[in-house]
Amino acid sequence: MEISMILIPAAILAALGAAFGILLAIASRAFAVKVDERVPLVRDALPGANCGGCGYSGCDALATAIVEGKAPCGACPVGGDPVAQQIGAIMGVSVEKKQRMRAQVMCSGGDSHATKKYVYQGASDCLAAARLAGGDKLCPFGCIGLGTCASACPFDAIHIENGVAAIDYRKCEGCGTCVAVCPKQLIRLIPYDSAHWVGCMSKEKGGTVTKQCKVGCIGCTMCQKVCEAGAITVNSFLAQIDYNKCVDCGKCVDKCPRHIIWSAERQEGGLFIHR
């Protein structure tokens, strides 16, 4: 066996590889696309979760939009203020301080509290259940509890507990994905450190609410009267807190006869709920 039988094929393959290598090297120069050097910097500053909370398809798309001036530096709802400041530094502009938000499910009517009008046995999805007479709970405003928000959450921060979506405050980044998918519009973004919220969205009259749910807001206005900061208003039989005015005194919590004003304390990143 001659040595050339090995050398010739090896040489041809090596030549083929070298030819492709040179061709690709030339092509990479000839076809080089100029990318703004700030795009990778901005992308690295973003959280990288690709959650889509900003309205763009991912962190890369948002980075491109920010550099092109199509999106503000603070467009990322997840990164909040630190990321906005970092991007502002890269872009060379000053950014206003931005408040960090978290999601909150405004319903307390779990399986043991809310009355059901029928037994739902369809697809395990709130959007499907909402089409069947607005879900299985008698209350037309209540949480359906089939977890459409839980499967949409890019941070795995929502779980269904006792028939109502519950948010894991350690994981929630306030991207707002769940707010958009909830067919009942039950989830709201409230300031990250706010300690009180009204766990009900029912706009029914008091008498109707008591028939539908053991823990619904009846619109008695007792919280409105007790609030010294004037942060609570009752509109169409539903109390709502204005977080610009709320001073977290907690007086409304004790006064509420239905116990639906929740209070919580932030400790070591988690939120400890007193009920």
Place this chain on the structure above:
Amino acid sequence: MSFTDILLLMFGAILVENFIFAKFYGCCPFLGVSDKPDTALGMGMAVTFVMTLSGAATWAVYHFLLEPFGLEYLKTVAFILVIAALVQFIEMFLRKFIPALYASLGIYLPLITTNCAVLSAALLAIQNEYSFIAAVSFGFASALGFTLAIVVFAGVRGKMEFSEPPRAFQGFPITLIAAGLLAMAFAGFAGIKL
């Protein structure tokens, strides 16, 4: 090879000898990128693009470089090299000159570099001693068959989203079962002799 022969060859490659359901080539992207119909279509288009071009490139490399030197046995290694370089080149070319196509195919192109369906289309065209035209049409039609399979399967998976299989079957197991059922449906074409 007449025009009719080529049409029959393409028909056979799309349905009867479907790459995924009859030959089990390219199962990785078939299972991995079939979550949504639009991403499946993007993957299918990228495969079609690369398979057609690589069919032409590998045919030329085989007949003008390997055959004259009697190196037919090196075709697998050489084709891997050709396809990898070609995909890289296409990616750069598209990025520069057709940004819109790059944006829609871009993320799928690197995935195709090591796709066995592309390699097997090139190897089968040589094995069956196709002419240049036939080799290119075979690559194109095989890729169309791949696209058909992946898009249909993405539709099936879309329906499965709303069903609740037993816990042990959730996720990947039920996906594999659905793929098997779809393959059985395609087995109906197997009787057609062209």
